[in-house]
Amino acid sequence: MRRIFSLTVVIAIVGLSACDRANSNLERAIIGGAIGCAAGEVLADGRCVAGAAVGAGVGVLTN
Numbered sequence: 001m002r003r004i005f006s007l008t009v010v011i012a013i014v015g016l017s018a019c020d021r022a023n024s025n026l027e028r029a030i031i032g033g034a035i036g037c038a039a040g041e042v043l044a045d046g047r048c049v050a051g052a053a054v055g056a057g058v059g060v061l062t063n
Helices: 002-017 025-043 048-061
Strands: none
Touching: 002 025, 025 048
């Protein structure tokens, strides 16, 4: 379980660091949503939509 969580965190950091332009909130939201969906499926036992919503919000806020 820790290994999957660690892998998700690494993918999130690498994915969000790829969005380095000034106006890349949409890209950050998309990447955060995808990572959140995957994390929700694995960690919360099938809660992709909730994970995607949280991930997209975090992606936009980490500007």
